[in-house]
Structures are given as structure tokens and as C-alpha cells.
Amino acid sequence: MTRYEEAGPLSRIVSVDRLKRSDGRLIVTASPEECAALAADFGIPSIQDLVGTFETSGQLSAFRVRGTVAALVTQVCTVTLEPFEGPVSESVDLLFTGTDRLEGTDAEDADIPDPIVGGKIDFGTITAEFLALGLDPYPRKPGVAFEPHIEDADEGPLAALRGLKSAKD
Template structure:
């Protein structure tokens, strides 16, 4: 299929030549619809107030993007299974290049920059990626602790063997 593209729920693609001239700040503020689509993609109940704030420095061929991604997310507690809200704040530092990207053993020795694709960087995708990295993979509602069940010696994995051994005595 020609022309088939994956559409990302949050996209803010900006031309690098405009960024390099501006050498400024870029802000991505997700709409309620974009937050709902990202929450569905991430498998969490909700995301709101998602904002990525970025500063750009460098040349047309090599850009450094720094900043933060912040949001309020609703996740499900792994202990109580209750939904709860938690803030996410993830620092961003990414290098982009229009030049050759090292591969093989060279890539292991250096920080590999992300490619500039078709002369553009998508700050929406960058925002979503860093939000995903900031999510707690094992969310626990504040104040909730896990208390394991007390082991009953009669229910132990080898309790049946003890019964058999008792018959032989």
C-alpha cells in the first residue's frame, strides 16, 4: 500500500530550518482528545494537562533539544486496583542529527542522536515518548501497601508430601 502512514495521536512536526533560526522555546499543549487517545494507547484511564516545554540549540545539522514533559495521569494501583491521579514530570535531553548516524560498534561507544526526518522534528511524538518514560510501570496509590497472606503450613506446596510421609511412619 502506498501512502499508508501511521498516524500518531499527538503530532507537532516543525521544520528544522525554522527551529534553527528561532533558537527558541517550543511548547506542546495536548488537547483533551489527544490526551484521551494517548491514554488509550498507553492503557491507562486518563491523561490531562499534558505539556511539553522545549528549548532548541545548535545548527541545522545537529540540534539539541532540552526541556520537560509534565502531565497529570490517572493510573490503576497494582495493589488495590483503584484508579488514582499522579503527576508526571520527565526531563528531556535529545540530540538530533541530519548527518550520518553511527552503527555497529561505533554506536556502542557514543550517544547516538535521533535522526532528523525529512527536515523535521515532531515535538508531539517527543512529548508522548517522554510521558511514556515517566509513567510508573508499577503504580501504587499513595498510602497503599501490599500485605501478603500469611502462609498456612497445611497449604504449603509440599504439604501433600508431608501427609504421605506421615502415612509411612
């Protein structure tokens, strides 16, 4: 089974050879159905207008992908629990290399390029992954601040025990 047989709801597999013959630009525009599937995967109410814009350069030995992923997302405020819309924009800068160049490389190295599998790159997966990176894990509706509840020392859960101690003294 190849890496792309496990592709998620947004997949745009493109041959590196095709990219080298083109002007090096590629745009991924997610359909409403793909946006709905990604929103379900990410556990958010909705995603709209998801677009990945990429520029590519290089050869199989070192192939660079740069660009931007942008969308309008609806998330749920962690304070008010109300849904709200907001833009997400995430920069992309990736280096890919042929899989034969990865042999013998320590998987713990931080700067290992992503592999080019079968001479192809899935730009849909890149778009989905960078959108996920751009989502706020604790989203707050604009203008909403978290204000912790501070209990008065006389009203807390131990107030009854303090009352018993005072009565005993």
C-alpha cells in the same frame, strides 16, 4: 514512507529552519482527544494536562532539544487494582543531526543522535515518548504497600500430602 507518516496520536512536526529563526522555545499542549488516544495506547485510564515545554539550539549538524514533559495521569494500582491520579514529569535532553550525518554509523552505538528527517522534528512524538518513559510500570497508590501472603507450613498446598505421610508412619 517517511517517519512522520507513521506518527501516533500526538504529532507536532516543526521545521528546524523555523525553530532557528524563532526564540528557540516551543510548547506542545495535547488536546483532550489526543490525551484520550495516548491513554488508550498506553493502557491507562486517563491523561490530563499533557504539556511539553522545549528549548532548542544548534544547526542541522547538531541540534539540541531540552525541556520537560509533564501531565496528570490516572493509573491502576498493581496492589489494590484501584485507579489513582498522580503527576508525571520527565526531563528531556536530546541531540539531533541531519540524516546524511548518520550514514556509516553503527546502529549499536549508544550515543547516536536522533535523525532530523526532511529538516523536521516531531515534538508531539517527543512529548508522547517522554511521558511514556515517566510512567511507573508497576504503579502503586500512595500509602499502599505490597505484603506477600505467607502460608503456614501446615496449611500450604502440600499439607494434605504431609498429612498422608504422617498417617502412614
